[in-house]
Amino acid sequence: MNKYKIITVIIILLFPVISFADEQKKTLRIATYNVENLYDRYDNPYSSKDSRVDQNTSPKPARELYALSKVIKSINADIIALQEVENRGFLNEFNSSYLRELKYKYVVLIEANSSKTSRGRGIDVAVLSRVPVYSATTFQHHKFPLNKKKNSKATFSRDFLHVKLVPENFPEINLFVLHPISKLGGVYAHYRRIAEAKGAAEVVIKELGKENDPWIVIAGDFNDSPTSESLKYYLNIPGMPLKRIPAYDSKKKEFTFYSKGDSYPPSILDHILVSKPVENALVSTTAEIWNDKTAESASDHRPVYITLRNGK
Secondary structure (H helix, E strand, O other): OOHHHHHHHHHHHHHHHHHHHHHHHOEEEEEEEEEEEEOOOOOOOOOOOOOOOOOOOOOOOHHHHHHHHHHHHHHOOOEEEEEEEOOHHHHHHHHHHHOHHHOOOEEEOOOOHHHOOOOOOOOEEEEEEOOOEEEEEOOOOOOEEOOOOOOOEEOOOOOEEEEEEOOOOOOOEEEEEEOOOOHHHHHHHHHHHHHHHHHHHHHHHHHHOOOOOOEEEEEEEOOOOOOOHHHHHHHOOOOOOOEEOOEEOOOOOOOOEOOOOOOOOOEOOEEEEEOHHHHHOEOOOOEEEOOOHHHHHHOOEOOEEEEEEOOO
16 A cells, blocks of 8 residues: 555544544533532531531542542533532542543632631532633622612622633633522522522623623522522623523433422522523523433532534
8 A cells, every 4th residue: 555545544534533523613511510518528627517417518428429520521511610619629639530531621619608607508619611711700799788678788698700711713701600598598598599699680780781792601500490580680681681591301301409308399490591692602492401320329419501503
């Protein structure tokens, strides 16, 4: 076989790989996942709640860490928003030990309100990304009215983390990650979630109100249903309406929270909201929920993800 034939054979063999790689660059997957109590094995001497079974802050068992990594690998998102992570150090360790092949070069976690108050569980929101991060901004100190009483102010239960990402072949993406207070807080928590939604709308308007057609994604465990009052405030931000992308698993089930006790039944609590430009770039009009058996042993939530396509 002469050298020209060899070169031809190599090109033919490599063509599917080159085509696949080119196709991969044209898509972008964004996920959200409440990883349920991703606590490390180290005791924090400055916290009376750390590493305690009775406070539900004991280290996440190795079998659950393995299951968690298996689910995250299966999703294979380019950008994944996380909730219930104790600290950046442990997230770095988990990333390097369990997720190395996913090549999440960018790890974002800013310790926020849940880690700094006596009522908090020491859990934060975070982002893992293969896509370059331009900036990360915490709004943990942003204050907004809690109710109609004078001087009644509140802050986000955890944070309203704003991460700007600059993916190749796509416009800049403004990802906001949140995790409002649980429904277990009853009536107070209901109105607190509404107040946080209004506060989030203030942040989005202030940060992006002057931009033309920004790519916005708000993702996380909202602790509320698609038809809840709090979701309405996120979806109807003045001048920047968002759309919730309906999500289904392979069996057309919609719940994202497993009920492991009697607190409340399986529910749709995890959502991805997008601006019009992002909606227009969706590969599918619906989001996906990962639902293999491993997911149930990894967390009490199921991950939700969307895939975008660059029209260029």
